[in-house]
Amino acid sequence: MSGIVPRLEMRSVRKRFGSTLALNGVNLSIQPGEVHALVGENGAGKSTLMKVLSGAHQPDDGEMFLDGKPYHPSNPNDARQAGVAMIYQELSLAPHLSVEENIVLGMEPRRLGFTRRGEIRRKALDALKQLDHPEISPSTRVDRLSAAARQIVEIGRALAVGCRVLVLDEPTSSLTRSDTEKLFELIHRLRKQNYAIVYISHFLEEVKRMADRYTVLRDGTTVGTGSVADVTSDQLVHLMVGREIEDLYPRTLRSPGEAILQVQDLAGRKKPESATLTLRRGEVLGIAGLIGAGRTEIFRCLFGLDAVRCGSVKMARYTGAASPHRRWNQGMGMVSEDRKLEGLALNLSIADNLTMTQLKHFGPPGIVFPARQTVAAKHWAQRLSVRCRSVKQKIGDLSGGNQQKVAIARLLHHDCDVLLLDEPTRGIDVGSKAQIYQLIDDLAAGRDGRPPRAVLVISSYLPELMGICDRIHVMCRGILGPAHPIADTDEHKLLLEATGTH
Amino acid sequence: MESRQSPALSPPPAPRRWVHILNAVGPFIGLVMVYFFFVFFGPPSFFTKSTLMTMAQQTVIVGIAALGATAVIIAGGIDLSVGSMVGLVTVATGVALMHGWSAWTATTIGIAAGLVCGLVNGSLISLLGVGPFIVTLGTLLIFRGAAIGIAHEQTVSPDDLGFLGNLLGYLSPDRAWMIVPPGVWIMLGLAVLMAIVLRYTRLGRHFFAIGSNEQTARLCGIAITRVKIIVYALAGMLTGVAGVMQFSRLNQGDPTAADGLELNVIAAVVIGGGSLNGGEGSVLGTFIGALIMTVINTGCQQIGLNTWVQKIVTGSIIIIAVTLDRLRHRRST
Numbered sequence: 001m002s003g004i005v006p007r008l009e010m011r012s013v014r015k016r017f018g019s020t021l022a023l024n025g026v027n028l029s030i031q032p033g034e035v036h037a038l039v040g041e042n043g044a045g046k047s048t049l050m051k052v053l054s055g056a057h058q059p060d061d062g063e064m065f066l067d068g069k070p071y072h073p074s075n076p077n078d079a080r081q082a083g084v085a086m087i088y089q090e091l092s093l094a095p096h097l098s099v100e101e102n103i104v105l106g107m108e109p110r111r112l113g114f115t116r117r118g119e120i121r122r123k124a125l126d127a128l129k130q131l132d133h134p135e136i137s138p139s140t141r142v143d144r145l146s147a148a149a150r151q152i153v154e155i156g157r158a159l160a161v162g163c164r165v166l167v168l169d170e171p172t173s174s175l176t177r178s179d180t181e182k183l184f185e186l187i188h189r190l191r192k193q194n195y196a197i198v199y200i201s202h203f204l205e206e207v208k209r210m211a212d213r214y215t216v217l218r219d220g221t222t223v224g225t226g227s228v229a230d231v232t233s234d235q236l237v238h239l240m241v242g243r244e245i246e247d248l249y250p251r252t253l254r255s256p257g258e259a260i261l262q263v264q265d266l267a268g269r270k271k272p273e274s275a276t277l278t279l280r281r282g283e284v285l286g287i288a289g290l291i292g293a294g295r296t297e298i299f300r301c302l303f304g305l306d307a308v309r310c311g312s313v314k315m316a317r318y319t320g321a322a323s324p325h326r327r328w329n330q331g332m333g334m335v336s337e338d339r340k341l342e343g344l345a346l347n348l349s350i351a352d353n354l355t356m357t358q359l360k361h362f363g364p365p366g367i368v369f370p371a372r373q374t375v376a377a378k379h380w381a382q383r384l385s386v387r388c389r390s391v392k393q394k395i396g397d398l399s400g401g402n403q404q405k406v407a408i409a410r411l412l413h414h415d416c417d418v419l420l421l422d423e424p425t426r427g428i429d430v431g432s433k434a435q436i437y438q439l440i441d442d443l444a445a446g447r448d449g450r451p452p453r454a455v456l457v458i459s460s461y462l463p464e465l466m467g468i469c470d471r472i473h474v475m476c477r478g479i480l481g482p483a484h485p486i487a488d489t490d491e492h493k494l495l496l497e498a499t500g501t502h
Numbered sequence: 503m504e505s506r507q508s509p510a511l512s513p514p515p516a517p518r519r520w521v522h523i524l525n526a527v528g529p530f531i532g533l534v535m536v537y538f539f540f541v542f543f544g545p546p547s548f549f550t551k552s553t554l555m556t557m558a559q560q561t562v563i564v565g566i567a568a569l570g571a572t573a574v575i576i577a578g579g580i581d582l583s584v585g586s587m588v589g590l591v592t593v594a595t596g597v598a599l600m601h602g603w604s605a606w607t608a609t610t611i612g613i614a615a616g617l618v619c620g621l622v623n624g625s626l627i628s629l630l631g632v633g634p635f636i637v638t639l640g641t642l643l644i645f646r647g648a649a650i651g652i653a654h655e656q657t658v659s660p661d662d663l664g665f666l667g668n669l670l671g672y673l674s675p676d677r678a679w680m681i682v683p684p685g686v687w688i689m690l691g692l693a694v695l696m697a698i699v700l701r702y703t704r705l706g707r708h709f710f711a712i713g714s715n716e717q718t719a720r721l722c723g724i725a726i727t728r729v730k731i732i733v734y735a736l737a738g739m740l741t742g743v744a745g746v747m748q749f750s751r752l753n754q755g756d757p758t759a760a761d762g763l764e765l766n767v768i769a770a771v772v773i774g775g776g777s778l779n780g781g782e783g784s785v786l787g788t789f790i791g792a793l794i795m796t797v798i799n800t801g802c803q804q805i806g807l808n809t810w811v812q813k814i815v816t817g818s819i820i821i822i823a824v825t826l827d828r829l830r831h832r833r834s835t
Contacts, residue, residue, distance in 0.1 A: 303721075305720065305721065324721055324722065324723040325723035325724070326723075336718075336721055341715075342715070342717040342718055343718065343721070345714035346714070347781050347782065348710060352710065353718075356707075356711055356724070359707060363702070366703055366705065367703055368702055368703060368707055369702065370701065410722075
């Protein structure tokens with residue numbers, strides 16, 4: 001390769017957010033006419049890397065070059081002008097505008113302040129022709145197009161600006177099989193036209209098929225790079241996982257009792273397509289899988305937040321329709337994956353958030369004495385070592401870890417038997433994580449003097465699931481696989497199953 | 503568990519104490535400042551008992567309607583149909599008296615009309631899933647139209663008003679023991695009741711929860727549809743009471759009465775620290791907000807300023823109050 005200037009090069013790029021090092025020395029080099037796969041587990045730093053590349057974040061350290069020239073985009077528009085375009089998972093088109101208006105958005109050809117419709121049409125048709133998709137009409141409104149066609153429009157927009165580097169983030173996740181094939185053909189064509197393509201995907205089969213070279217990220221560092229032809233899926237997974245499991249996870253002897261939650265062939269509107277599981281008292285059951293596989297949707301269906309298409313759920317002695325209100329009454333509680341949007345009411349107090357589901361015992365029917373509410377909240381805040389000045393403080397003022405403890409304390413205050421925890425340790429510090437792991441173990445073992453609880457945990461972090469669970473299901477593309485006792489599995493096998501590599 | 507605490511955890515920085523105090527009494531300080539501004543710069547007649555009395559009376563209609571609006575805004579909603587509702591209630595009350603029914607029956611019918619309007623608002627908002635701004639913009643026209651239709655495009659002037667004739671008027675010597683007219687007492691009583699509902703009942707806590715984060719409220723099993731209908735119905739009832747007061751002030755049912763009242767009502771809530779994003783607001787704050795507007799109006803009148811100046815001053819006060827509120831929030835989070 002010596003002598004050829006790479007189209008895009010990153011050298012020892014570092015990026016820090018607060019106390020976490022999101023990128024810690026990333027190296028990446030891509031030639032013109034190359035499809036370069038970027039792989040890594042959830043949280044390995046792929047999305048941060050892409051944000052640095054697209055100018056959404058500025059690196060703290062390191063260098064980037066585009067065609068040998070220093071490249072320092074200060075915002076995404078800058079990056080586009082320089083020739084680097086992102087095609088995101090959540091497409092970023094203006095749905096109410098037409099195809100052609102989207103393609104030239106932000107750089108409309110104009111004269112004296114008036115747009116030139118003919119010129120716009122010509123540019124759009126050029127881009128669509130280059131992509132060999134002349135069937136997309138430039139005057140159609142984007143919200144009338146399929147997901148696949150929108151993706152084409154987005155790629156067309158990148159070409160119209162004159163981009164030389166295209167970054168595709170999980171491009172097949174929302175496509176059907178035949179659309180995926182068409183996209184692959186398109187990528188081949190772009191490669192022949194000497195575009196450099198960064199291809200991010202969890203699906204290793206796609207990587208093996210589409211990419212020329214690969215780079216593996218783990219914990220914000222480049223841990224391997226090379227030619228795809230010289231590597232097996234197994235080796236890639238090994239590079240992605242390869243770390244020691246820390247001794248963060250307490251685990252005492254737990255004896256699973258009677259089945260308390262039985263789910264048979266549960267299906268939602270879109271996801272999950274099929275989920276079957278049995279949860280026992282005194283058990284911690286994990287659900288692994290990639291982001292977007294449909295794990296959260298299982299919880300939402302179980303809890304009555306999303307509509308259920310078919311399947312049966314038996315919660316303790318109850319069957320039949322579910323609503324959050326009924327589930328709480330039946331002794332099921334849920335912690336949402338998104339604290340800010342759904343989990344907590346950020347401008348209310350800790351006490352209000354903690355007791356929101358259960359205000360019954362704070363006075364005569366319908367009456368709430370704030371003093372009694374405060375006493376109860378104080379009890380749980382102390383039990384879970386929530387760091388706060390007072391439980392009357394706004395919960396938005398607390399750190400993520402402490403907010404999460406309050407979200408979990410809500411289930412304890414309600415005295416739930418079945419705990420649904422969706423990404424319970426996302427975005428929180430190590431100290432709080434350890435406390436939450438300890439708490440889960442205490443609850444499942446019934447060490448707080450109450451009958452053992454049953455815990456269902458979703459996590460994207462496999463070591464965590466391996467550390468705290470008794471059995472683990474893997475979800476892949478909407479379908480929940482069978483449960484594996486942790487003695488019979490390891491991270492490697494789970495990741496292979498999650499990435500659809502059997 | 504305690505032994506595992508990591509040193510990385512540091513308690514959040516404590517906001518300075520004066521910020522807390524300012525949060526609690528900010529609107530009150532504003533009211534005192536506005537009042538004494540007119541005491542010093544206004545005519546001597548401003549600083550008299552009778553002026554205070556006038557201001558209390560003038561606050562009654564906006565104040566009572568704003569109690570309901572406080573609950574609606576705390577629950578994350580808005581009600582633009584308040585003025586039209588008041589118009590409709592005055593007509594309903596008047597028509598009942600025209601039938602020769604008693605003042606008590608007429609009052610009940612007036613409040614019931616408000617309740618029905620509130621139920622219509624609440625049901626449309628929560629069952630159709632259309633935003634409250636749009637729904638109540640629609641009912642603003644619908645209620646006004648209904649009022650004018652029922653009144654046959656004219657005022658309704660019954661002969662015998664019973665006690666409805668003097669809820670707000672000046673006290674005759676034989677009723678001097680009341681100190682202020684009964685309408686003012688009713689407003690104060692309702693304010694206390696509303697404050698209790700918001701602070702000491704499950705329903706009140708649910709208003710805050712829904713307004714602060716509807717998704718969270720749903721996750722926590724709160725019956726959002728029901729609570730939303732209740733909050734608009736409650737607001738409708740209070741608007742009904744405000745409408746009866748309006749009738750008493752006009753001594754007749756006027757289908758075009760209280761045009762634009764909703765804007766004063768929303769302004770009172772917002773000046774008092776209510777947030778149109780929901781989850782925040784208080785009865786005391788709203789009450790002070792309503793008084794601030796009355797003081798400005800009365801003061802400007804007594805200085806002899808034109809109504810156009812009053813409007814500009816009131817508008818500026820709204821913007822200033824909300825800006826201060828935002829600054830306060832930024833500092834405390």
